[in-house]
Amino acid sequence: FHRRLQRGLHWKDFAVLYRGNFQSRILEMKLQALQIPYKVSGGTGFFSRGEIKDLMCYLRLLVNPDDDNAFLRVINTPRREIGPATLEKLAGWAAQRDQGLYHVCDDFALGEVMAGKAADKLRAFKTWLDEKRRACFGHNSLQAVNELITEMDYESWVMQNASSPRIGEKRMENVWQLVRNIQRMLEKQEDDEEGASDLEAVISKLVLMDMLEQQDEEDDSDRVQLMTLHASKGLEFPHVYMMGVEEELLPHRTSIEEDNIVEERRLMYVGITRARESLAITQALTRKQYGEKIDTLASRFLEELPLDDLQYIGEGFKKDEEKEDQVAQASIANLKALLD
Structure with missing residues (x-):
């Protein structure tokens, strides 16, 4: 924000x-929260991932039982042996009753238009999700969201349909990342509203983020570019941020274990040379690994950079208050100029 306002730049310059x-994942959620437009290049947007679409449809159905599109995505995810013929009959019955698909799943007369076994499965699904809805909007909504995922054994479904165990684990990590984002949003509500916590408002905000991401994918205008170091080869940008320049990330843990970091050093060089005007390199103080927080180590590649060209900012380094004041004043001046 500061640099964009200070110099009158565009988002696409970053x-x-x-x-x-x-x-x-966390970058996307943060940019969305700050309403900064972005594009993920050479990858898939967070809300575009299949596992996130699944969970979002469950959440959408919790807050809006009339959402037929969400219902159709989740009714057989994970598989509940409710086939297309059953859903076609359910749709016909719902149209006769002038109600949504979810609402008629427990109609007492549903057995008249389909096999009793199929009607029982629909009824069981609605009974279960109604129970989850009551729990989600009760005293411990986050626990209820976790139970929603575990009770339907979604992890087994993901692992069975993944091309490899590693891919399955990554997909489930995306699911738990979404849950952690929900937790943070609920906690922020409590802080902002003196103890109030509203899961429905959080889900509505997530749905809005999803819609904005879809619009962004169709819009190639002024947006921050997000991409891997591999995908950035051959490209240049005025201002570049390299994230997570830490041991076991860059260089990657596998390269360290195999005592082969030559390619990792090349990737570092690629990242540095993508920047035409400025380069910011970041390191997290701690990261969560296998559910535990661990301290990080700065990448060995930083020691290979010329010290005279580096300026350290952050915890453990002395603040240049005069420079910070100059940046703030310049940002305010540019903001006033935009409003005039």
């Missing part, structure tokens, strides 16, 4: 580079 696609 690129955020990272070693692995998994690093984009």
Whole structure:
């Protein structure tokens, strides 16, 4: 924000580079929360991932039982042996009753238009999700969201349909990332509204983020570029941010274990040379790994850079208050100029 306002830049002047696609998840959520437009290049947007679409449709159905599109996505995910013929008959019955598909799943007369076994499965699904709805909008909504995922054994479904165990694990990590984002949003509500917590408002905000991401995918205008270091080869941007320049990320853990970091050093060089005007390199103080927080180490590649060209900012380094004041004043001046 500061740099854009200070220099009158465009969002497309900025690129955020990272070693692995998994690093984009939290970046996307943060940019969406700040209403900064972005584009994920060479990868898939967070809300475009199949597992996120599944969970979002469950959440949409919780807050809006009339959402037939969400119902059709989740009714057989994970598989509940409710086939197309059953859904066709359900749709015909719903049209006769002038109601949504979900609402008529427990109609007492549903057995008249389909096999009793199929009607029982629909009724069981609605009974279960109604129970989850009551729990989600009760005292511990986050626990209820977790139970929603575990009770339908969604992880087994993901692992069975993944091309490899590693891909399945990554997809489930995306699911738990969404849950963590819900937790943060609920906690922020409590802080902002003196203890109030509204899951429905959080889900509505997530649905809006989803819609905005879909619009962004169709719009190639002024947006921050997010991409891996591999995908950035051959491209240049005025201002570049390299995220997670840490041991076991860059260089990657596998390269360290195999004592082969030559390609990792080349990737670091690629990232540095993508920047035409400025380059910011970031390191997290801690990261969560296998459910535990661990301290990070700065990448060994930083020691290979000329010290005179580096300016350290952040925890553990002395603030240049005069420079910070100059940046703030310049940002305010540019903001006033935009409003005039």
